[in-house]
Amino acid sequence: MNKKPPTSARPKSKRLSPEDRRQEFIRKATEFFADEGFNGGTRELARRLGVTQPLLYRYFPSKDDLIEEVYKKVYLEPLESGWEKRLMDRSRPIRERLCEFYNAYTDAIFTRIWLRIYLFSGLKGLEINRAYVNVVRDKILTRIVRECRAAADLPAQKPTAAELEMAWVFHGGIFYYGIRKYIYEASVLEDKDKMIADAVDVYLASFTRIAEPRRLSRRSDRLQLAGED
Amino acid sequence: MNKKPPTSARPKSKRLSPEDRRQEFIRKATEFFADEGFNGGTRELARRLGVTQPLLYRYFPSKDDLIEEVYKKVYLEPLESGWEKRLMDRSRPIRERLCEFYNAYTDAIFTRIWLRIYLFSGLKGLEINRAYVNVVRDKILTRIVRECRAAADLPAQKPTAAELEMAWVFHGGIFYYGIRKYIYEASVLEDKDKMIADAVDVYLASFTRIAEPRRLSRRSDRLQLAGED
DNA sequence: GACCATATTTATCACTCGATAATCAAGAAG
DNA sequence: CTTCTTGATTATCGAGTGATAAATATGGTC
Numbered sequence: 302m303n304k305k306p307p308t309s310a311r312p313k314s315k316r317l318s319p320e321d322r323r324q325e326f327i328r329k330a331t332e333f334f335a336d337e338g339f340n341g342g343t344r345e346l347a348r349r350l351g352v353t354q355p356l357l358y359r360y361f362p363s364k365d366d367l368i369e370e371v372y373k374k375v376y377l378e379p380l381e382s383g384w385e386k387r388l389m390d391r392s393r394p395i396r397e398r399l400c401e402f403y404n405a406y407t408d409a410i411f412t413r414i415w416l417r418i419y420l421f422s423g424l425k426g427l428e429i430n431r432a433y434v435n436v437v438r439d440k441i442l443t444r445i446v447r448e449c450r451a452a453a454d455l456p457a458q459k460p461t462a463a464e465l466e467m468a469w470v471f472h473g474g475i476f477y478y479g480i481r482k483y484i485y486e487a488s489v490l491e492d493k494d495k496m497i498a499d500a501v502d503v504y505l506a507s508f509t510r511i512a513e514p515r516r517l518s519r520r521s522d523r524l525q526l527a528g529e530d
Numbered sequence: 531m532n533k534k535p536p537t538s539a540r541p542k543s544k545r546l547s548p549e550d551r552r553q554e555f556i557r558k559a560t561e562f563f564a565d566e567g568f569n570g571g572t573r574e575l576a577r578r579l580g581v582t583q584p585l586l587y588r589y590f591p592s593k594d595d596l597i598e599e600v601y602k603k604v605y606l607e608p609l610e611s612g613w614e615k616r617l618m619d620r621s622r623p624i625r626e627r628l629c630e631f632y633n634a635y636t637d638a639i640f641t642r643i644w645l646r647i648y649l650f651s652g653l654k655g656l657e658i659n660r661a662y663v664n665v666v667r668d669k670i671l672t673r674i675v676r677e678c679r680a681a682a683d684l685p686a687q688k689p690t691a692a693e694l695e696m697a698w699v700f701h702g703g704i705f706y707y708g709i710r711k712y713i714y715e716a717s718v719l720e721d722k723d724k725m726i727a728d729a730v731d732v733y734l735a736s737f738t739r740i741a742e743p744r745r746l747s748r749r750s751d752r753l754q755l756a757g758e759d
Numbered sequence: 760g761a762c763c764a765t766a767t768t769t770a771t772c773a774c775t776c777g778a779t780a781a782t783c784a785a786g787a788a789g
Numbered sequence: 790c791t792t793c794t795t796g797a798t799t800a801t802c803g804a805g806t807g808a809t810a811a812a813t814a815t816g817g818t819c
Contacts, residue, residue, distance in 0.1 A: 319795095319796090322796095338567075338569075338653065340567075340569045342775075342776065342777085343776080343777065343778090344775085344776080344777095352797075352798090353797070353798055353799080354777090354778095355778080355779080355780095355797080355798075355799085356796080356797055356798075358777090358778065358779080359795095359796075359797080363777080363778080364776095364777065364778090417653060420649060420653060421653065423713055423714060424567065424646060424649060424650065424713065426715065430714065431714065431715075431716070434710070434714050434716050435716075438716075462719050463719065463724070463728065465719075466707075466718065466719035466724075466725050466728070467728055467729075467732070469703075469706070469707070469710065469718070470703035470704065470706070470707065470725065470728070470729050470732075471703060472703075472706075473702060473703045473704075473705070473706025473707065473709075473710070474698075474699035474700060474701075474702045474703030474706070475699065475702075476702070476706060477698070477699070477701075477702025477703070477705060477706055478695075478698070478699065478702065480702075481663070481698065481702070484652055484653065485652060485659065485660065485663050486655065486660075487660070487663050487664075487667075489695065489698070490691050490692065490694075490695035495692070495695075496695050496699065499692065499695070499696055499699070500696075500699050502736065503696070503699075503732060503733070503735075503736040504732070506732075506735065506736055507731065507732040507735055507736065548765090548766090551766090571805075571806065571807085572806080572807065572808090573805085573806085573807095581767075581768090582767070582768055582769080583807090583808095584767085584768075584769085584808080584809080584810095585766080585767055585768075587807090587808065587809080588765095588766075588767080592807080592808080593807065593808090
């Protein structure tokens with residue numbers, strides 16, 4: 302919608318292109334709804350934008366349409382980085398790949414805004430949230446399990462339910478770090494990279510134990526624990 | 531609705547004791563707000579209770595007071611089981627104690643109602659939520675770390691930041707199982723006990739690796755991974 | 760039965776919400 | 790300047806909100 306071909310050569314942007322204005326509204330609306338929840342009023346939102354409330358309805362047919370735009374922006378943003386390729390680059394150690402992936406992924410989603418929008422929409426049970434969870438499972442976790450199996454010289458196969466569950470617990474442990482920091486606003490270990498590296502080490506170290514219980518004695522390399530018979 | 535009192539002498543329950551009625555309101559209000567969020571209207575809530583809306587204000591001065599009661603009920607309920615003692619019973623193996631604790635704890639909090647109320651209030655940044663997170667840290671995680679140190683014959687000391695962080699990741703991984711099941715309503719591994727047992731095994735197996743990096747070669751018992759130099 | 764305390768409802772207020780129509784303002788083109 | 794398009798505002802509507810007061814229904818007690 303680059304409406305006006307300016308008579309002069311350069312784009313004499315006086316006001317702001319309608320589409321740019323719209324995008325700015327979406328961006329600030331994302332911040333607003335992240336703070337206030339989707340029950341936040343359009344008047345308060347307009348006040349933050351520095352405009353009057355009815356103007357919103359020039360750019361969006363209804364509040365729900367605006368919210369829809371917020372959803373799309375938030376959910377698609379972290380997915381449009383090409384992290385899939387690097388996770389499957391078997392020329393590099395699996396540990397390095399996992400650490401790099403989760404460092405990048407959490408750099409994208411560990412923000413107050415993203416996590417809050419994500420949880421707000423999750424509590425509404427929206428389809429886009431279900432879809433995102435499926436993407437995490439299919440595009441991230443199953444690939445992680447597959448790569449771990451390959452790295453451990455286990456035969457390639459569809460991840461078992463238990464393997465997938467362990468990957469979810471691993472993933473959820475990391476994810477919960479973001480929730481603690483940006484939702485609960487609790488103090489966390491400052492060194493996020495170390496947290497991820499430790500979590501990856503723990504997951505990798507135990508991978509075969511869960512995936513292939515018969516390959517190792519389940520207790521052979523576990524701690525010797527007081528009272529264990 | 532066991533409202534008919536026998537004419538005989540026994541505990542002469544009238545129509546329903548005012549306090550009981552109040553508790554019933556709180557109980558159903560908890561379900562309601564778990565479904566609709568705390569922005570749910572008092573009229574719709576009253577409709578679910580089978581009464582008219584102004585009646586709520588005979589039992590609670592305001593909607594916020596009712597919500598406060600919901601908070602207290604939800605947050606205090608899972609804490610009033612004496613799980614602290616059993617976690618520190620060193621006559622039993624640490625693995626058994628951890629599994630038993632998390633089985634019981636998740637039996638208490640892994641419900642649609644509890645998790646939704648918890649997240650709704652967490653997103654509001656309420657003091658009671660902060661307090662609960664601190665309780666989890668001080669009454670559960672620090673004790674778990676302490677018991678693990680004892681079980682591994684490590685000297686007793688205040689948990690390091692890294693140890694606490696690993697405990698949080700462990701705890702969060704289990705917690706996220708509940709979120710996936712009851713918030714996202716995604717399919718999870720049906721056998722919750724197995725998920726917990728696996729998570730506990732993973733955590734315990736790696737405990738010394740993180741707690742005391744010098745006790746073991748960090749790579750001695752890890753998988754041999756393709757490409758690792 | 761009559762009486763009274765209280766549980767419950769009906770009617771209503773002041774306010775906020777999302778949304779719409781009418782009006783005004785600000786540039787661009789002639 | 791005048792005209793036209795469009796961005797932006799003012800005023801307002803109808804529905805829904807939490808909350809209050811007055812009126813009514815109900816059960817226990819004498």
